[in-house]
Amino acid sequence: xxxxxxxxxxxxxxxxxxxxxxxxxxxxxxxxxxxxxxxxxxxxxxxxxxxxxxxxxxxxxxxxxxxxxxxxxxxxxxxxxxxxxxxxxxxxxxxxxxxxxxxxxxxxxxxxxxxxxxxxxxxxxxxxxxxxxxxxxxxxxxxxxxxxxxxxxxxxxxxxxxxxxxxxxxxxxxxxxxxxxxxxxxxxxxxxxxxxxxxxxxxxxxxxxxxxxxxxxxxxxxxxxxxxxxxxxxxxxxxxxxxxxxxxxxxxxxxxxxxxxxxxxxxxxxxxxxxxxxxxxxxxxxxxxxxxxxxxxxxxxxxxxxxxxxxxxxxxxxxxxxxxxxxxxxxxxxxxxxxxxxxxxxxxxxxxxxxxxxxxxxxxxxxxxxxxxxxxxxxxxxxxxxxxxxxxxxxxxxxxxxxxxxxxxxxxxxxxxxxxxxxxxxxxxxxxxxxxxxxxxxxxxxxxxxxxxxxxxxxxxxxxxxxxxxxxxxxxxxxxxxxxxxxxxxxxxxxxxxxxxxxxxxxx
Amino acid sequence: xxxxxxxxxxxxxxxxxxxxxxxxxxxxxxxxxxxxxxxxxxxxxxxxxxxxxxxxxxxxxxxxxxxxxxxxxxxxxxxxxxxxxxxxxxxxxxxxxxxxxxxxxxxxxxxxxxxxxxxxxxxxxxxxxxxxxxxxxxxxxxxxxxxxxxxxxxxxxxxxxxxxxxxxxxxxxxxxxxxxxxxxxxxxxxxxxxxxxxxxxxxxxxxxxxxxxxxxxxxxxxxxxxxxxxxxxxxxxxxxxxxxxxxxxxxxxxxxxxxxxxxxxxxxxxxxxxxxxxxxxxxxxxxxxxxxxxxxxxxxxxxxxxxxxxxxxxxxxxxxxxxxxxxxxxxxxxxxxxxxxxxxxxxxxxxxxxxxxxxxxxxxxxxxxxxxxxxxxxxxxxxxxxxxxx
Numbered sequence: 001x002x003x004x005x006x007x008x009x010x011x012x013x014x015x016x017x018x019x020x021x022x023x024x025x026x027x028x029x030x031x032x033x034x035x036x037x038x039x040x041x042x043x044x045x046x047x048x049x050x051x052x053x054x055x056x057x058x059x060x061x062x063x064x065x066x067x068x069x070x071x072x073x074x075x076x077x078x079x080x081x082x083x084x085x086x087x088x089x090x091x092x093x094x095x096x097x098x099x100x101x102x103x104x105x106x107x108x109x110x111x112x113x114x115x116x117x118x119x120x121x122x123x124x125x126x127x128x129x130x131x132x133x134x135x136x137x138x139x140x141x142x143x144x145x146x147x148x149x150x151x152x153x154x155x156x157x158x159x160x161x162x163x164x165x166x167x168x169x170x171x172x173x174x175x176x177x178x179x180x181x182x183x184x185x186x187x188x189x190x191x192x193x194x195x196x197x198x199x200x201x202x203x204x205x206x207x208x209x210x211x212x213x214x215x216x217x218x219x220x221x222x223x224x225x226x227x228x229x230x231x232x233x234x235x236x237x238x239x240x241x242x243x244x245x246x247x248x249x250x251x252x253x254x255x256x257x258x259x260x261x262x263x264x265x266x267x268x269x270x271x272x273x274x275x276x277x278x279x280x281x282x283x284x285x286x287x288x289x290x291x292x293x294x295x296x297x298x299x300x301x302x303x304x305x306x307x308x309x310x311x312x313x314x315x316x317x318x319x320x321x322x323x324x325x326x327x328x329x330x331x332x333x334x335x336x337x338x339x340x341x342x343x344x345x346x347x348x349x350x351x352x353x354x355x356x357x358x359x360x361x362x363x364x365x366x367x368x369x370x371x372x373x374x375x376x377x378x379x380x381x382x383x384x385x386x387x388x389x390x391x392x393x394x395x396x397x398x399x400x401x402x403x404x405x406x407x408x409x410x411x412x413x414x415x416x417x418x419x420x421x422x423x424x425x426x427x428x429x430x431x432x433x434x435x436x437x438x439x440x441x442x443x444x445x446x447x448x449x450x451x452x453x454x455x456x457x458x459x460x461x462x463x464x465x466x467x468x469x470x471x472x473x474x475x476x477x478x479x480x481x482x483x484x485x486x487x488x489x490x491x492x493x494x495x496x497x498x499x500x501x502x503x504x505x506x507x508x
Numbered sequence: 509x510x511x512x513x514x515x516x517x518x519x520x521x522x523x524x525x526x527x528x529x530x531x532x533x534x535x536x537x538x539x540x541x542x543x544x545x546x547x548x549x550x551x552x553x554x555x556x557x558x559x560x561x562x563x564x565x566x567x568x569x570x571x572x573x574x575x576x577x578x579x580x581x582x583x584x585x586x587x588x589x590x591x592x593x594x595x596x597x598x599x600x601x602x603x604x605x606x607x608x609x610x611x612x613x614x615x616x617x618x619x620x621x622x623x624x625x626x627x628x629x630x631x632x633x634x635x636x637x638x639x640x641x642x643x644x645x646x647x648x649x650x651x652x653x654x655x656x657x658x659x660x661x662x663x664x665x666x667x668x669x670x671x672x673x674x675x676x677x678x679x680x681x682x683x684x685x686x687x688x689x690x691x692x693x694x695x696x697x698x699x700x701x702x703x704x705x706x707x708x709x710x711x712x713x714x715x716x717x718x719x720x721x722x723x724x725x726x727x728x729x730x731x732x733x734x735x736x737x738x739x740x741x742x743x744x745x746x747x748x749x750x751x752x753x754x755x756x757x758x759x760x761x762x763x764x765x766x767x768x769x770x771x772x773x774x775x776x777x778x779x780x781x782x783x784x785x786x787x788x789x790x791x792x793x794x795x796x797x798x799x800x801x802x803x804x805x806x807x808x809x810x811x812x813x814x815x816x817x818x819x820x821x822x823x824x825x826x827x828x829x830x831x832x833x834x835x836x837x838x839x840x841x842x843x844x845x846x847x848x849x850x851x852x853x854x855x856x857x858x859x860x861x862x863x864x865x866x867x868x869x870x871x872x873x874x875x876x877x878x879x880x881x882x883x884x885x886x887x888x889x890x891x892x893x894x895x896x897x898x
Contacts (some may be wrong), residue, residue, distance in 0.1 A: 367787045367789070386713050
């Protein structure tokens with residue numbers, strides 16, 4: 001009889017320069033169980049997975065991981081070694097080749113060969129065998145791009161199982177699935193369990209954890225808070241474990257007085273313009289006052305970014321509902337249109353959406369506002385430099401001069417350049433999508449101070465953040481989203497982490 | 509003096525690529541001058557060399573912006589060729605029938621028609637690329653074939669003469685010596701005027717200005733360079749009309765690329781399309797505009813080609829698109845988009861022309877000329893990649 005514990009993580013500590021991602025983490029995972037791991041964004045879930053798939057190889061962390069009573073030493077960064085050992089991962093983002101069939105994907109890189117090349121018959125027969133064994137309802141010959149997301153995920157699972165996985169790690173597997181598909185996934189997991197496959201199920205959706213798992217580990221700030229059998233826990237306890245920490249004085253105090261209502265959104269629905277059957281915003285109400293910071297909280301995939309880019313006119317197609325700006329219903333057709341109406345968006349992921357990294361600070365700041373100092377045939381460079389410089393100073397952008405390229409700046413300064421760009425357009429409403437992601441604490445503090453200052457000047461700010469503490473620390477009110485819907489708006493005196501978590505996980 | 513030195517160092521560091529390519533060109537000239545015992549640097553050869561590069565350089569000037577926006581245009585060579593045969597057809601045939609003995613009017617009409625044809629064709633291609641989202645590689649590849657057919661239709665497989673005296677003047681003419689000096693003088697006055705104008709504007713905004721001595725030295729250097737050029741070509745036949753045309757075009761396009769919103773947006777689109785879009789840049793309109801400019805230049809280039817060769821032939825413009833692309837790349841334009849200058853493309857064209865002229869003078873067989881050209885292109889780009897890594 002093999003050992004009851006298949007994976008024994010002992011005192012694992014993983015440090016990155018300046019950050020401890022995992023601190024003395026010990027988790028024991030029993031053979032054949034479904035073990036849930038939950039925690040806030042940034043609690044250390046993904047770092048742990050990176051270690052289990054060898055992206056952070058053995059030796060780059062302290063502590064020990066025993067797998068089937070032997071120490072697991074993943075020495076290279078290729079996930080091949082992990083899957084050879086029997087640890088397979090189904091990623092949050094699907095990693096299939098859309099133009100290949102299910103069978104080709106399942107055996108990608110391991111195609112069965114005979115003396116003249118790939119043995120296609122064996123490949124498809126083997127694929128079908130796996131699909132049948134685990135009761136996965138897909139055709140091995142179907143093209144992956146023609147499958148729905150749910151079936152794509154099944155293909156991923158089949159791929160993992162074809163490698164004789166003993167442990168299957170699912171990282172936020174339901175973030176893109178419909179309810180029916182989630183039900184189906186749950187059935188599949190039960191079926192796998194009956195075949196003796198161990199599952200590690202990572203999610204922040206609490207109802208799923210209670211539905212499927214045998215035991216749950218809660219991570220917070222890189223530490224294991226608790227591991228308990230699911231039957232001993234309830235949702236309230238779990239939320240307390242996830243967020244239970246004290247708030248430190250990390251946020252500057254503002255002395256702003258919110259004024260008149262400037263924007264209100266009523267029952268907004270919007271679809272993906274490229275796939276009109278996919279609803280991305282499913283009913284949002286919000287209102288915003290001058291000189292106020294409204295936080296939008298929600299977990300990854302809750303539709304926060306989709307909502308704000310729709311308001312900015314650059315993503316969703318509005319199918320229902322109203323957007324009312326200063327008492328008048330508006331429809332925003334493009335970024336340019338939004339700017340003219342006084343709405344600015346500091347997009348998420350500054351490198352991808354915010355900056356032209358190979359251009360100078362000055363050109364980046366002025367990009368959205370060139371018409372302020374140019375006619376169609378001429379840009380007034382001096383006026384441009386003057387205006388850019390004014391904002392660079394206001395935001396205290398640290399750069400040798402404004403002609404250095406943005407790619408040479410630190411993350412915090414890059415973010416300030418993006419903010420400067422959007423302030424130059426003189427907005428009434430400034431939407432900031434995760435403005436402090438990936439920048440250090442000092443720079444964060446400066447951005448918070450700036451936000452306070454802007455709000456005091458009367459600009460209405462909408463701030464999205466993945467960090468709960470940050471939303472709570474900065475906002476006057478918080479609107480919580482879950483699965484494309486607004487779940488409710490909390491006033492300053494009613495804000496607490498448990499309450500937000502309940503709304504964000506769809507419990508309240 | 510210390511200030512001056514740090515300023516110069518900074519200038520060199522920031523424009524290392526430009527200086528490197530100018531240096532490469534000078535080295536090529538020195539090398540060939542040695543190998544040809546000075547004949548290469550003679551006024552006749554210099555004059556011809558600059559004249560020879562105008563057709564592809566005009567295309568390269570437009571191509572820079574196309575590549576900067578992250579697109580490519582394979583049809584420009586054939587488009588210039590098509591324009592040249594259309595213009596030749598008018599010159600040789602149509603004007604003769606309907607507007608005989610009116611050389612000034614017909615030449616002007618020919619030029620306008622040439623530019624119009626080039627622009628209209630690129631407007632169609634630009635619409636397909638920008639608004640209908642067909643990849644530019646495909647659109648222009650298709651366009652190239654269409655034009656190849658178009659050339660055959662117009663010429664009916666024959667060669668059309670376009671050697672009427674006034675028309676020939678466009679690409680074969682020379683300014684009289686005095687006119688050359690007057691032109692140079694005017695440009696020098698403009699150079700000094702804009703320099704002082706710029707300084708005044710900076711002072712008005714309260715910005716620091718570079719030391720006056722440096723600005724004056726720089727302007728004097730540019731003026732001297734031009735004077736030397738005019739002196740050399742005046743030793744032969746005088747300032748070449750097509751080179752003058754190219755210089756004006758290059759200055760205008762350089763201005764468009766750096767001083768106007770259209771140019772600025774082109775660089776932003778190539779640098780990060782998503783960021784440009786979210787900054788309110790109208791991406792479709794801008795890419796369309798860039799293609800339209802390309803068409804304008806194809807038109808000019810085609811007219812010069814017809815006048816230069818004196819004929820419209822079925823082979824007109826073959827392979828010019830690749831020369832133009834290579835000129836851009838040699839001049840530092842990034843194939844990934846977002847980076848590139850008109851000035852660089854001109855120098856790139858000049859390097860290509862210098863190479864083939866030198867190799868011809870040395871009687872290197874055509875086969876080896878091609879092989880060497882291939883090596884130079886790859887080597888230049890490799891050197892660039894290597895320098896950037898360091």
